[in-house]
Amino acid sequence: DGGITQSPKYLFRKEGQNVTLSCEQNLNHDAMYWYRQDPGQGLRLIYYSQIVNDFQKGDIAEGYSVSREKKESFPLTVTSAQKNPTAFYLCASSIGDRWDQPQHFGDGTRLSIL
C-alpha cells in the first residue's frame, strides 16, 4: 500500500542532543512537509520541500533542519537550539504544483525531553 511512514513513533531527547525524525513516502509525490502540533493546538509548518535538493522554511523553522536528497525521504533534525522540542511531529506529502490536491499525512512521531 502506498503511504507515508514516520519513525520512530516515540522519541526521547536528552539536553544538548540532536535527534532525527524519519519520513519516507512511496506515493511518488514531489512535495513534502513537516508540521509541529502542540496539545490542543493546530498545525504549524516547520519546513517544506517541493523538489529534491530544495527546501524552504516554514513558520517555525528555528532550531530545526532538513534535507531532501531523495524524492522519497525528508528527514527532520531537531537540534539542541530548539529549546522546547516536546511536541507531536507530522510529516506530509502531496503531488505538489496543484492547489486542489490534498496532503497525505503519516502517523506522527511524539518527541519528549528526558
Place this chain on the structure above:
Amino acid sequence: GNSVTQMEGPVTLSEEAFLTINCTYTATGYPSLFWYVQYPGEGLQLLLKATKADDKGSNKGFEATYRKETTSFHLEKGSVQVSDSAVYFCALSVRSNDYKLSFGAGTTVTVRA
C-alpha cells in the same frame, strides 16, 4: 493573507445528534478547501474536499459545501456515532502560496453513547 477560522471546541454530543462545525476563511486567491480528521494518537486523514464554489464534498456521512459568497465551508453530519469522536481541521490551499495548506486550530468532538 490566507487564514481559516474554526468554531472553538470542545463539542460534546450524544449519539445520533446532528453535528455542525463552522469554518470560515480569507484567501488571497481562489482556494481549494479541505476537512481533515485526526483520531487520538494518529496523523491527519482527509475527510472531504471541494475545489470550486458550490461544490459539495462528502464522505462517511459528512458533508460540506463551498460557499464563496459567505467564505464558508461548514462541516455537517446528520447522525453522529461514538466512532466520530476526533479532532476536525478545516484547511485551505491557494496557488499563490506555494500550494501550502493553511489550517484552522481544530475542533475537538466527543460523542457519548
